[in-house]
Amino acid sequence: MSSALNDFMQEVKAKTAGEAEFHQAVEEVVETLMPVVEKQPEYRKARILERMVEPERTITFRVPWVADNGDVRVNRGYRIEFNSAIGPYKGGLRFHPSVTLSILKFLGFEQIFKNALTTLPMGGGKGGSDFDPKFKSKNEIMRFCQSFMNELYRHIGPNTDVPAGDIGVGGQEIGFMFGQYKKLKNSFDGVLTGKGISWGGSLIRPEATGFGVVYFAAEMLATRGQTLEGKTVAVSGFGNVAWGATIKATELGGKVVTLSGPDGYIYDPDGISGDKIDYMLELRASNQDIVEPYAERFGVEFYANKRPWEVKCDVALPCATQNELHAEDARTLLESGCLCLSEGANMPTTPEAAKLLIDSSILYGPAKAANAGGVSVSGLEMSQNSLRMSWSREEVDAHLHRIMKNIHQSCLDAANKYGMEGSYVAGANIAGFTKVADAMLAQGIV
Numbered sequence: 001m002s003s004a005l006n007d008f009m010q011e012v013k014a015k016t017a018g019e020a021e022f023h024q025a026v027e028e029v030v031e032t033l034m035p036v037v038e039k040q041p042e043y044r045k046a047r048i049l050e051r052m053v054e055p056e057r058t059i060t061f062r063v064p065w066v067a068d069n070g071d072v073r074v075n076r077g078y079r080i081e082f083n084s085a086i087g088p089y090k091g092g093l094r095f096h097p098s099v100t101l102s103i104l105k106f107l108g109f110e111q112i113f114k115n116a117l118t119t120l121p122m123g124g125g126k127g128g129s130d131f132d133p134k135f136k137s138k139n140e141i142m143r144f145c146q147s148f149m150n151e152l153y154r155h156i157g158p159n160t161d162v163p164a165g166d167i168g169v170g171g172q173e174i175g176f177m178f179g180q181y182k183k184l185k186n187s188f189d190g191v192l193t194g195k196g197i198s199w200g201g202s203l204i205r206p207e208a209t210g211f212g213v214v215y216f217a218a219e220m221l222a223t224r225g226q227t228l229e230g231k232t233v234a235v236s237g238f239g240n241v242a243w244g245a246t247i248k249a250t251e252l253g254g255k256v257v258t259l260s261g262p263d264g265y266i267y268d269p270d271g272i273s274g275d276k277i278d279y280m281l282e283l284r285a286s287n288q289d290i291v292e293p294y295a296e297r298f299g300v301e302f303y304a305n306k307r308p309w310e311v312k313c314d315v316a317l318p319c320a321t322q323n324e325l326h327a328e329d330a331r332t333l334l335e336s337g338c339l340c341l342s343e344g345a346n347m348p349t350t351p352e353a354a355k356l357l358i359d360s361s362i363l364y365g366p367a368k369a370a371n372a373g374g375v376s377v378s379g380l381e382m383s384q385n386s387l388r389m390s391w392s393r394e395e396v397d398a399h400l401h402r403i404m405k406n407i408h409q410s411c412l413d414a415a416n417k418y419g420m421e422g423s424y425v426a427g428a429n430i431a432g433f434t435k436v437a438d439a440m441l442a443q444g445i446v
């Protein structure tokens, strides 16, 4: 670690003790930015990096709700409004028992750069709660969402902060939160994205993150004259992102052979296509968080408490959660000849695993570039809401495809400009950072 990076990280850690995931995300970004910042005295003078790692605003609040049996429960709600230099705060809400301030700060920090890469005018934010949707009834989820919005509505708005979904927050939860927002504000606003089609949503939004992850993989493969046709694809997770990635990888001629949950992974050598993809939605909607039923239903193997990276594949798409792909998984993938890894989840690889991938010749697409398709279509949903129009599937998909191609090209261009040819990690960080940093410089010390 360079001494400048070391000093910077010491300062960040001293101010944010115990926020391990946030430190991990900051270090990964700042490491690649040091050469850029060192060449630009105005960034240093304006303390751009120091300002970027401090959220503009952090909101935490009590979320009380009543369970079906009459018990009163209390969760903690958060919204981190990280950076609004290039647009309203934008980013998802995560409902999962593992949620902490550190996890949401890491996600909000990454979101700043991801959103800048999309070319759309969106700042960075993230929020959520330690609420666990697992085994909750629909009414319990509704009451929780309403209570969450009873506080959040004061802080959001179509030109201020536009939340969306993430782990544990899909169309159903967005619906309950939108209904409560509308009731409290008496205003039909484009304030959340991921809405239903008949009330302001965009076609392709549910599929968008997964589609984007695969479009990004296809662009990376094209730099080596390859396509997805005939490639074996390993996917982890079985939620929204894994589902979209499985659809698009299959459509482009790949064969997806794995899915995983917290219980283990399934291996389907014939490929997950057709009805099997539809079954993923049933699995997710069951709220039980297990993939084993897939193995029983389709007569394939289930590997308990294991991760899918031990299966030989050409393309790996981690789509479950942070730090799910460890150094030994990266080694296995490299040894078995995997050509390309495109990150669907946010920060799915541990720092040790990321280092192994960066030092190898694998095509490695980091999350803030590879999974930007979800927030891109959220941005397109905002555009449609402002226009009071809706676009066809083909139009939205064409915009998404173009955006993913642009992101891929800007990563390559930024990496080349700073002598880090072919590094998508450096390219994504630099391209996202310079856009936001220049906007901050132009807007003065605020």
Ligand code: NDP
Residues within 6 Å of the ligand: 092, 096, 165, 166, 167, 168, 169, 209, 236, 237, 238, 239, 240, 241, 242, 260, 261, 262, 284, 289, 319, 320, 321, 322, 324, 344, 345, 346, 371, 372, 374, 375
């Ligand atoms: P979903 O809630 O639809 O699905 C996530 C599922 O993955 C949950 O069921 C969760 O189970 C499961 N899971 C958690 N940990 C593991 C694990 N170690 N192995 C396998 N499965 C696991 O969430 P999404 O699909 O929306 O999100 C997945 C990832 O993609 C997250 O990192 C998210 O931040 C990222 N992402 C999402 C976007 C979106 O638009 N939805 C956009 C960009 C990125 P359990 O609850 O039991 O842990």
Ligand code: 2IT
Residues within 6 Å of the ligand: 090, 091, 092, 093, 114, 162, 163, 164, 165, 166, 193, 346, 371, 372, 374, 375, 376, 378
């Ligand atoms: O991590 C992400 O980019 C998301 N969860 C989507 C955010 C959004 O505002 O659509």
